[in-house]
Amino acid sequence: MDSSILNKYKPGVRFNSTGQAEIVLWAPEVQKAEVVVSGRDETISLTRQELGYWTATTDKIKPGDLYKFRLNGEKELSDPVSLSLPEGVHGPSKAVKPDDFVWSDGNWYNHPLDEYILYEIHTGTFTSEGTFASIEEKLDYLKELGITAIELMPVAQFPGERNWGYDGVAPFAVQNSYGGPEGLQHLVNACHRKNIAVILDVVYNHLGPEGNYLPEFGPYFTSKYNTPWGNAVNFDDEYSYGVRQYFIENALMWFRDFHIDALRLDAVHAIKDFSPTHILREIRMELDKLMSETGRKHYLIVELDLNDNRFINPLEKGGYGMDAQWIDEFHHALRVTAGEEQTGYYSDFHGITHLAKAYQDAYVYDGQFSEHRKKFFGIKADENPAGQFIVFSQNHDQVGNRMCGERINRLLSFEMKKLVAASVLLSPYLPMLFMGEEWVEPNPFLYFVSHTDPQLAESVREGRKEEFADFHEQGEAPDPVSEKTFLQSKLQWHLPGQEPHSTVLNYYKKLISLRKTHPVLKNAGRKEMRVSSDQTTETLVLQRWYENSMVVCLMNFSEKEQQIMIPEIK
Amino acid sequence: MDSSILNKYKPGVRFNSTGQAEIVLWAPEVQKAEVVVSGRDETISLTRQELGYWTATTDKIKPGDLYKFRLNGEKELSDPVSLSLPEGVHGPSKAVKPDDFVWSDGNWYNHPLDEYILYEIHTGTFTSEGTFASIEEKLDYLKELGITAIELMPVAQFPGERNWGYDGVAPFAVQNSYGGPEGLQHLVNACHRKNIAVILDVVYNHLGPEGNYLPEFGPYFTSKYNTPWGNAVNFDDEYSYGVRQYFIENALMWFRDFHIDALRLDAVHAIKDFSPTHILREIRMELDKLMSETGRKHYLIVELDLNDNRFINPLEKGGYGMDAQWIDEFHHALRVTAGEEQTGYYSDFHGITHLAKAYQDAYVYDGQFSEHRKKFFGIKADENPAGQFIVFSQNHDQVGNRMCGERINRLLSFEMKKLVAASVLLSPYLPMLFMGEEWVEPNPFLYFVSHTDPQLAESVREGRKEEFADFHEQGEAPDPVSEKTFLQSKLQWHLPGQEPHSTVLNYYKKLISLRKTHPVLKNAGRKEMRVSSDQTTETLVLQRWYENSMVVCLMNFSEKEQQIMIPEIK
Incomplete structure (x- = not known):
């Protein structure tokens, strides 16, 4: 058998x-x-x-x-x-x-992954209503902005009505307060009619702490491996066949029944699987079968904290066949270059030379010693094309994991904000915006939960306080359980029409349009690129070319005027 | 850096x-x-x-x-x-x-792995002296028997003087009571002069429970993974660079300073490593460098309970590049075919059809559901040559993990013993004998320890009793701490000269000689083989050929005469 x-x-x-x-x-x-x-x-x-x-x-x-x-x-x-x-x-x-559900997206065909310009959305705070239906009302805005794919933070049912989504406990159920499964289908259909792809964030590495009844049904978890969330999901121990089937079917369901275009698999480094066929590889193989049956195209994108291109290498090279991965290191290098303090995980990043390395090699650490990780970290990913890497200047984690949830624009000068946006959008990698960054939304994106178990709620509250105990002088960490924290995190949709927000919004639109239309920005890959940087002047020159055209991006991260030498390309 | x-x-x-x-x-x-x-x-x-x-x-x-x-x-x-x-x-x-140490093995060149006929030795019980020097005295005997490689159970320093070796706590130190490092060098030199290769069993997946001071020096262990021995050796967590270097240097030391020909790496399935480069792969790469420097040839053999040929596939195919692996499944299928009760891990094995599958596919489970493991187990290893698999009818584990440590010959009829020996030695895989099996040594090989920590000794004693509580009617489990248990496990070197032992010994010699000289047995691989079996008559036909020669092995595992049809080979 x-x-x-x-x-x-x-x-x-x-x-x-x-x-x-x-x-x-x-x-x-x-x-x-x-x-x-x-x-x-x-x-x-x-x-x-x-x-x-x-x-x-x-x-x-x-x-x-x-x-x-x-x-x-x-x-x-x-x-x-x-x-x-x-x-x-x-x-x-x-x-x-x-x-x-009656679909009317028959004319939709997924964009080539290279053309993805991603826009991360938290459904609950994107609009005042916090529903899928209310996202639909913003699709014309998003289309005008120029993005080609929205990425929904997890929508699997979580306790209560306020949660980032990573506490989901029913991986197949669509959050009722967002609009449930029909609401999601309706949104995807509407996106496709506007020529926008939909990426869904799914969590296969843990379940949330409240309402997880899976262990009552079977050994969904194994004590063989420990993760930040406790016992690991059981992908290779006794009875793992049922658990593997569960998550494979979950992935296929989104593509098949919800017409989702791509999945963003959360923190796959926390998926522990020593089976001969890694679960991600098996999902890839099963998805390939589905695609050949339906003729539709779908992508698998992973959040990966490993700098290990085994995950994104093709199956025939022994890889897991994921289409793309996030590279947080680009973000970290960029943020430090833009003035972020070198503490915590930022301590490994030394500014402009690391930003140049991120442009050049995708992985900043590809074998060097990482002081923060206390080991030699990463391998080279020279052969992986630019379209396999997703970059950003902020995302839900990078914003929300700050004590006060400040978006990057709260921390930077007006000129630096523009420079940082251009660094992402003019890179050869796939750019991702975090909702509202395009009009420098001043509201924070805070950490919030609405666990119904009072003890758990209290322990999350205490945990959050403790996490930021060192930042005491900057004030108290906002109470994650309070509804106010959630409401404070909502976008303010009247702002894009006001200055200075509208100027920034126009700037983003121009950059995106340039990326989509300029022959170099549209076509040039990692090999048609040269990066040089100067630590003293804090300047970086990004040269990209395609056929007979060239684009030279001069980036001055210092606060002064600088002279920049443009290196000659042979 | x-x-x-x-x-x-x-x-x-x-x-x-x-x-x-x-x-x-x-x-x-x-x-x-x-x-x-x-x-x-x-x-x-x-x-x-x-x-x-x-x-x-x-x-x-x-x-x-x-x-x-x-x-x-x-x-x-x-x-x-x-x-x-x-x-x-x-x-x-x-x-x-x-x-x-002054070496005089300059004329030695390691055998091709295909020519290995392995002989597993526990130094302490092989001879009455229990030393490396006393093994040397038996080399002429072993040479005459025909084996080409001895495999020493672990010699890393363990507590006390009696231990299988898997409780070693000083991976670089050679057990003092065996003769220490000079004794081992002397033995290897002597083996090489007799044209016998030396395989050393090393344990990189855990350290023993007494005298392990490594954690005082650094994070040699990680709580990320749990193994049967507690926290796993730290191959991928913070500070893993020092631990990886430690074991890589250990492997290289045996080859370089002790002229060891091959390592047998214990239970590598318990090595947990999600690094981009698995530690086994890195050991392979470092050994390749050493070999290209010295011009000597060395092998890496793994004990592997995974049926996953990633371990033995070459580096360029994304494998870990191990030269060969043990296949316990051949043993299990053979033992059940020879009458072993189908309990414990034997419950997955159904006799002669599984033995036929082991001959054909090496892995009995290559994707089927295993009731014992409660999951679908294994992948196909069709492209791996026969010389990558090591087979046996008994080994230290299979004998010693029985309550009374009975060697297989205590459990089988005289004819069945001979059949079982031939099944191993005429297979296309690399055969391994367990010391003394060639003269059907009647003494058991028992589980013994000599921990000096009395509490630990007591807990091992109790654990052993508990493990065999179900076998109460067969008597008490021998006390593992008692010196008597150790002494009872020694080979009796006067026996090979007496009947019926000498007859069996001659039979083994003939089989080995046949394997080394017959053009088919010497040369035919997995592709030049056909196996058929009949469950009703309990017979198996193994046909092997090479160029114009053919060998037909007719194996009757029943207790009666049987008629066997020899299938025609086209």
């Missing part, structure tokens, strides 16, 4: 062509499993099959019904693969038929 | 050409480090260098001197890279100059 047998069992409640529900549950260590439909006196017995799967085909459950699984005749729990949790993480699952 | 800087610092006490001692210590988190020479009032101060290295060049220590490091002016500890611990694991290090 090889793993193709798993194709017989796709966990979840699906409705077949005759309208019957086909229920599959994976619960390898329970003795009895039933479905309990809310509000009716219905109990559906599941039959144990091989490998710990339980199944039933039944008329007793219909789309829209609320249900739970009852395990061993006792505990009643929502479905691990529920698509909707209308009453939150502790409530019942709602049976959903995702095919019911 | 890249990792080539580490070449400046090779930990240990070395004597340069002027006779001065060059002392290097890696202790990145201590504030002060000195050397204290025993019996003299000498204290040598070490100077802190970069990356946590401490150095001194001095006349105050000579070969033969006993010394310890004093850390922070307090604790006195033996050298982590000491080559000799004449007073045991808790005593001082002895300064050794390994170059002083």
Whole structure:
């Protein structure tokens, strides 16, 4: 029996062509499993099959019904693969038929990845309503701005209504307060009609601390590996086949049922998998199959803190076949160059020479000793094209992990803000903006949660205080549990029409337009580039060329006028 | 600063050409480090260098001197890279100059790996003396038997005088009671003069529970990963550069200073390393450099419980470049076919069809579901040649991990013993014998330790009892701490001259000779082979061919006469 047998069992409640529900549950260590439909006196017995799967085909459950699984005749729990949790993480699952959505994006074809200009959105704070529907109202604005892809921070159901999304506990369920699964489908459809791709941030390395009922169903976690969030997700231990299937199906679902164009996989360095086939590689292989069936194109982008191009190398080179990765090191080098204090992880970055190295080599550390990491770090990624790297001057983490959540524009002079924006948008790598940066939104993006477990809420509050104890003189860390912290983090949509915001917005539009239309900026890769920097004058020259055209970017990070020599290119 | 800087610092006490001692210590988190020479009032101060290295060049220590490091002016500890611990694991290090040994193996050139016929030896129980010197006295016997390589179970210093070797705590020190480093050099030299290669078993996945002082010097272990022995050796966390250097230098030392021909790396599946370059791959790369400098040939063999040919695939295919691996699955399939009860890990093996699969595919599980492991296990290894796999009908583990340490011959009929021996020696894989099997030694090979920490000794004793609680009716588990258990495990060298032992010995000699001389047995690989089996008659036909010759092995594992059809080969 090889793993193709798993194709017989796709966990979840699906409705077949005759309208019957086909229920599959994976619960390898329970003795009895039933479905309990809310509000009716219905109990559906599941039959144990091989490998710990339980199944039933039944008329007793219909789309829209609320249900739970009852395990061993006792505990009643929502479905691990529920698509909707209308009453939150502790409530019942709602049976959903995702095919019911009527798509009208038939003319959409995903952009080439090289043409992605990303725009990171936190649904809850992007608009005052904080919903998918309200994002749709901003699509014309985004289209005019020129970005080609929005990236949604995680939308998997989390406790309460305020969360960055990384505390999600139901990877298949779309946050009810954002608009649920139908709301997400509607948004993606609308984006595609505006020629905008949609990237979804998904978290396969941990689950949140409240409402994670997966361990009741099976060994989803293993004590073999420890991560910052405790036991690692079980990708290679006993019973890992069910867990691997779970996350592979999750990835495929977004592409297939939600028409998502790319996934951004959170912190894949915390995915611990010594299997012969790494789970990311297997997701790649399964996605390739799906793409060849549908003819659609989808991308896999990873957040990776390893400087290890095994993740982005193609399958045939033994890589995991991810299309692209974030490079935080570009950000760190840029920020230090722009004046950020060299503390914490910034301590490894020494300004303009490192920024030049980031342009040249993508990885700043590709074998050197890192004082911060206390080891030699990284390998060379010379052969990986520019389109495999995503760069930014800020993102949710880099902003929100500051005590006061200041966006970069709160920290820099007006001229430096412009320079930093250009550094990203004129780079050969794929640029990403963080929502609102294009009009230098003054509101912070703070860390906020709305755990319903009061003890947990208190411990997050205390943890946050402790984390920033050294910054006491700068004031108290805002209370992450308070609704005020969330509300303070919202964008102010009246600002882009006011000065100085509108000037900056126009500047961003020009830069983006230039990137999309100039033959060099549009086409030149990593090999058609030369970077030189001068530590004394704090200047950097970025030369890029394509065929007979050349672009020379002169960047002066000092606060004075400087003379810059433009090196000759042979 | 890249990792080539580490070449400046090779930990240990070395004597340069002027006779001065060059002392290097890696202790990145201590504030002060000195050397204290025993019996003299000498204290040598070490100077802190970069990356946590401490150095001194001095006349105050000579070969033969006993010394310890004093850390922070307090604790006195033996050298982590000491080559000799004449007073045991808790005593001082002895300064050794390994170059002083006068080698006379200049005519030796390592056998091609394909010609290895391995013979596993536990130094302490191989002879009544239990020393390297006494192994030398048996070399003529071994040469006559026909084996081409001896494999020494680990010789790194362990607590006391009785241990399998896997409780070693000083990876660079050769067990004093076996004869210390000079004794090992003398043995290897003698082997080479008899045209016998020497494989050394080394343990890089854990250290023993008594006398492990490494954590006092630096973060040699990490809590990121858990292994059966607790925290994993730190190959990828903070400070891992020092730990990686430690084990790389260890591997190179055996080849360079002891002329060891191959290492057998214990349980490499328990080495947890997510670095861009896996430590095994790095050892391979460093060994390749050494080999190109010396012109000598050395092999890396791994014990691997993963059925993952990434370990043995060449570097250019993204593999770790190990030359060969043990396949326990051949053993398990063979043992079940020969009548072993299908319990524990044997429960995954179903007799003759699995034995046929082991011949054909090396890995029995190459993607199938394993009930014992509770997951789909293994990948295909079709392209790996036969010479990359080591097979056996017993080894120290398979014998010693039984409650009463019975060798296979205590469990099988006389005819079955012969069949089992032939199954191994006529296979296309590299065969390994366990010392004494060739004369069906009746003494057991038991589990024994001689920890000097009484609490630890007691807990090992209790653990062993518990492990075999289910076998109560077969008697008590022998006391692992008792010297009697050790003495009972010794080979009885008067037996090979007596019947029925001498008949079996002659049979082994004939089989080995056949393997070495017959054109098919000598040359045919995995592709020139066909295996068929019949579950009903319990028979297996192994056909191997080379050029115009063919060998047909008819194996009847039933207790009756059987008719066997020889399939036609096209």
